[in-house]
Amino acid sequence: MFDALSDRLDRIASKLKSRGRLSEADLEEALKEIRTALLEADVELGVVRSFLDGVRARLGGVELSKAITPGQQVIKAVHEELIRILGGESLKITYASRPPTVILLAGLQGAGKTTTAAKLARWFKAQGRNPLLVAADLQRPAAVEQLRVLGDQAGVSVFSEPTDPVKVAAAGLEEARRLGRDVMIVDTAGRLAIDSALMDEVRNVSGAVRPDYTFLVIDAMTGQDAVATASAFHEALALDGVILTKLDGDARGGAALSVKEVVGRPIAFASVGEKLDDLELFHPDRMADRILGMGDMLSLIEQAEKTMDAEVVAKSASKMLSGGFDLEDFVAQLGQIRKMGSLGGLMRMMPGMSKEMRQAADSVDDREIDRIEGIVNSMTPAERRDPSLIDGNRRRRIAAGAGRSIQDINQLLNQFRQMQKMMKQMGGGGMPGMSGKGPKGRLGMARQMMKGGADLDELKAAMGGPNPGAGLPAELTAFKSQGAAPAPRGGSKNKKKKGGRVTPPKGR
């Protein structure tokens, strides 16, 4: 597994001398770590080089901040530079004066064009438009059928005919006009950029319908080849934008940076799942975090939404924060952890988790959870509701019932009490919010937790945790000291952001 950039820089941060300015030597060392991180994230080598030049220019001779360590300063600069490149000019869909507005999708085999076409149709429909899907992939067996089924699911009709892609597209355009549709989305077959015959074909398809928007659909897990592919498609078709797919995986997605650099057109949409409504506007800041391996809080939320029983968790959560969290709730939560899959995976997505913690989390297995459940199940309901009842005799009984030692029982009860205390403290600090600008906003939640951060450290030390005294990575305590948490706005994922968004159309 790739180390998060933050871990890497932690390691050299102590070596970076924090006096005056960032020396050239220090900067180069930091940039080397970043280079590795970006390459592991599949950013193309040439793009990495020019990117690092940009960071170097930003940081060269810059005064070192007193509030954060040099390592953190470097990360900040890198993060900002990434957002700048990934964001920039946003794509506004302006609708053609003579309908339909034509959208053409192109890309390699397997990128997700057909699914994206249907998702786009759904998206436009939700914008109040009346789209037509045109199935111009006549190469892949059952591709037309696939689009028909998806179109059906989206409530959008699909046009095709068994001729050839160019004729289908042209006929589709006529059909769209005849039916009075205001948007037409053309799916094409996957093709290699080096296949000159097929590149000619897609050029001809484009010529036949004169698209208002041509999007390259590219898989987020694409490697170093992304640049070659994107340039070739851009040269052939003059792309208006890029759609990145399969972002619901754990690919770091460096291809996004490569493609953006090389094509220079906005990344318009991000596909984040297999369902038809899993298409969203592209968020440059989320992508920047992801590329740097800094964890993606929002993906964590989304994954949690998908797997957890939200009601169970929400109920327990409010109880936790009000201090009413008991062992019953605890066991219910354990069940949720099981459902979410590996605890390591959960930890990995939280920013600011040190490598030691993540490794420890990775090694937790279901049997641990079984053991804890066994202990709690040996308690009476009254004991679970109020663990303070549990005296020596009860402990002996519980230990016997669960087949564990009294020490195990003691340990569980002590730590549970600590946890309750900590939760109550956090609850006292107000509901954690999600919004706010940039990484700080997203980390606002983590920061909220870190406000009781001293307690987290104490807790770990008290538990004789995996690394007593390891504490939290420097970054997070630094973020803490940078200022108060942004005012939390409960549960809102809407962020007013500049750049890198497709602005929903104003009515025409």
Add this chain to the structure above:
Amino acid sequence: MLAIILIGIVLLALVGTVVGVRRKGLRRPDSPPPTVSPPLSEVETPPSVAGETSAQPRTAPAPELDGTALVEEAPPNYKERLGRSRGLFASLRSRVGSGRVDAAALEDLEAALLGADVGVSTTDHVLEIIRTKAAAGELDDASDLLGALRTELLAILAEGPDGPIDRRLDYAASPGRVPVWLFVGVNGVGKTTTIGKLSARESGEGRTVLLAAGDTFRAAAADQLAMWAERTGAEVVRGAEGGDPSSVVFDAIQRAGARGADLVLADTAGRLHTKVNLVEELKKVRRVADREPGEVIEVLLVLDGTTGQNAVAQAREFSEAVGATGVVLTKLDGTARGGVVVAIQRELGLPVKLVGLGEGAGDLVDFDPESFVDALLEP
């Protein structure tokens, strides 16, 4: 240990406060009860299709129903097909004849390996070995560098954790059992197309092949496989869309047993390895396929040749979940070099067994390490 669990619970609580009470039905629909599907030997054309054209011939000739005709064509030439137009090794190769091996040459070497998706870790490993040789005066020229690189890459590809790598595909199940090859991988890598090609190849070599349409999620996936079945003269067993993939695979195996088929090729839905519930579903498919009379003798992980380092994660997770026995590396006819499989073999000991070189029925070859490395090192 307990500490981590408690911290995890706290994190979950925090997450939970945001998730809220709202329920988003984001799981896959619960599978309807499995329907026993009558086996089909011809394509079932759904009524709503407005007529699809027979595929325009691309690089492969128009497919014929008789499987044997397909594989009489000369198998694609590896070298001809492998995309090389990115000039990865051009810079290093231009130094050949200079009689010098310097830092600049090594930098070129590093850049080329990275560009081939070999990845930082394996590139560093290989570079270190070559640097040592250079320091020992064993390398006089860039041509020696390339030679050493070739040797090293082949060495990595030759060795597994338990000795020399065996890339042979297994055809023989235990007596009385039906041999099953299970195809797994993330979305869009080419599982179904690979099965189609294998169906052509194996039928051409005289084996009776039965295809199991185990992708019950993707729209028209079973149709796609059925078309390949028709093209290659194989039988296909399919179920209801949205149905339970395990039961389709089970039915297929039963049918294969009854008919005395030589091989079952079982397709599954593409799934990201990070989706726990989908990986669990896949584990179940494997368990069911391994029940008598079936026996899973190959679990082939299909990897897209254009994928970057995420392929290592895919290989790791799928291996852990269902025990992959080999890799099919697809789409190597493009500009990507697929160097990530070197890292995969080095780190996981998982060998590539087959390579896909196009969308045509004949575009499948056995993995040959020398051809692969030579193509990787092309300018």
